[in-house]
Amino acid sequence: MTSPIRVVLVDDQALFRAGIRMVLDSQPDLEVVGEASDGREGIEVVRATRPDIVLMDVRMPVMDGLAATAEILRDPGAPRVVVLTTFDLDEAAARAIQHGASGFLLKDSDPEFLLSAVRTVHAGSAVIAAQATRDLFAHIAEAGASEPVPPSYAALTDREREIFALAAAGLSNAEIAAREFLSEATVKTHVSRILTKLSLRDRVQLVVFAYRHGLV
Incomplete structure (x- = not known):
């Protein structure tokens, strides 16, 4: 059990x-x-x-x-x-x-x-209150200029950037899998690699990263 x-x-x-x-x-x-x-x-x-x-x-x-x-x-x-x-x-x-x-x-x-x-x-497969989280950081982003995109973002592959954008929009692994015609396991692997390359703790930090650097 x-x-x-x-x-x-x-x-x-x-x-x-x-x-x-x-x-x-x-x-x-x-x-x-x-x-x-x-x-x-x-x-x-x-x-x-x-x-x-x-x-x-x-x-x-x-x-x-x-x-x-x-x-x-x-x-x-x-x-x-x-x-x-x-x-x-x-x-x-x-x-x-x-x-x-x-x-x-x-x-x-x-x-x-x-x-x-x-x-x-x-x-760890989704963001809680995804829309509210995005609204919160959109509100914060409006108050100040975006920071430059760090070099680590350039290390993402084209597929990883697609997954990044969908995760930043608050989609869960299951939703991304359905959208991209992938298995959930494959999406999980992509998200894990993205977090590692960008030195992020979890998917919420991915959303923060996207808004901080004007990627949404």
Whole structure:
């Protein structure tokens, strides 16, 4: 039997944490292994429990979610971090993603969407809330000029650039496979090579890269 996805909750509202824990623990493939009420405590709990996923509030006392995310992701074998926010064009959430978080989730999301988001991030085959993520970075991109495209992008093959564009648009591996008449395994291989060549952590960082360098 596959081990459950291990989750740590970091949020300063105890009632909110209790609600999220109830939703996650209701699923046989998910398990909440720790909680914290601020970023500093969150780092300690993450290091003690070694979860797969961290749900991290952006705004908290003692240490905010942005600083905590950056520190957690510096550790070897770091978990994936999903930041929690109250509104969809949150520049703090954008900064957390630029620091390596694997996406963001609105606090008023439906329970089913929360469950799907945790599983999606763990699988790494798609971007959670793809349209919202693209809208967030389009909003950020409008505020400043694009950065020059780095030389590493030139190392992508023509096929990899096609896959890059579709992934940057938020398509999942399955959707790209259907569009390009490829197997999902082949798409997964292409995406993995793209991430390696561009030194990106995951598909969300690919979206950030595309908007930062004006490639969408």
